[in-house]
């Protein structure tokens with residue numbers, strides 16, 4: 001099947017590589033010629049590295065590169081069985097591009113969006129055949145991260161969902177089916193990893209380095225929240241938080257933080273600007289954490305029970321199955337354990353107690369426990385996968 005990718009930025013070029021490595025002929029389109037050249041050159045580099053490491057031979061590397069055509073005319077999408085869009089995160093632009101795309105592609109072509117935060121239903125509404133539109137959400141970097149969220153909109157046909165999922169499975173990705181709700185699975189469940197870390201900092205409990213130490217050394221997370229936000233970019237992470245907060249009708253669980261807003265306003269985006277929560281200038285040493293295990297464990301537990309609460313609530317609201325929620329967090333953002341399996345181990349009555357204590361102390365609905373957790377504790381149940 002010929003695959004189209006619309007937008008040759010970080011995500012689009014990664015998705016094109018995955019499709020080409022899976023044996024497809026790919027057409028990669030961008031309105032910006034310089035971006036197409038950049039994508040071409042960066043794929044050549046990646047392939048050379050894979051050959052160096054012995055993961056591919058020269059012939060395979062050449063074949064993969066020859067499978068991708070870099071195009072600046074959308075008519076090149078004719079004959080595609082699937083086109084995945086990965087352009088700027090703007091609903092009006094995406095809608096207009098989808099409507100234009102539909103006038104070019106064949107009738108049986110599936111149209112997918114890689115959006116992180118926009119509603120698939122609203123994108124599908126821009127098309128005459130809305131039933132062929134679906135969300136296919138890769139994680140960054142697409143060639144390395146195994147997870148792909150498959151998001152049918154209310155309009156999407158079952159046949160579209162099945163074909164899309166079977167295809168992405170055949171690319172050796174781990175697919176999870178999720179509802180078309182803000183943040184899908186990963187960007188919804190992960191909110192407290194950032195939001196509660198920021199709140200803990202704002203309350204003066206600990207500094208950035210100590211919170212990061214607690215989550216990595218004591219919790220086993222690959223990166224601490226502040227290191228991760230500096231890596232993602234505070235501008236992007238703040239915007240996602242604000243979008244999710246607004247989309248959830250201002251639920252206090254997703255309330256953004258002034259600390260992050262100010263860092264973003266100051267231009268302290270993180271690694272890409274040389275300064276974020278940490279200073280990345282040459283020769284500047286990163287601050288050392290205060291390795292107090294009592295404080296560290298309190299920080300870890302507070303963030304962890306909120307993450308678990310989000311995971312349980314996603315199951316309660318049938319956003320995804322327990323198995324898929326755990327897969328999403330381990331395969332999409334490298335969590336050391338699935339949050340539901342982790343909660344089973346910790347004991348849901350302990351998790352619920354911790355949440356109820358926070359709720360009583362703060363009087364803030366941010367800490368309200370999911371109804372499903374309360375019911376499970378009452379029945380003495382654990383998640384079964």
Ligand SMILES: NC(=O)c1ccc[n+]([C@@H]2O[C@H](COP(=O)([O-])OP(=O)(O)OC[C@H]3O[C@@H](n4cnc5c(N)ncnc54)[C@H](O)[C@@H]3O)[C@@H](O)[C@H]2O)c1
Pocket residue numbers: 006007008009010011012029030031032035085086087088089093097114115116117137138139140
């Ligand atoms: N970066 C991430 O971590 C990440 C992860 C998952 C999903 N996403 C989503 O993927 C999409 C792309 O993100 P990105 O980080 O690759 O962005 P990016 O800025 O790196 O790339 C976007 C590309 O789209 C091109 N473009 C913009 N408008 C266009 C148009 N009208 N027609 C054709 N090309 C156009 C730009 O020239 C650019 O090359 C967004 O919807 C984003 O939410 C991003």
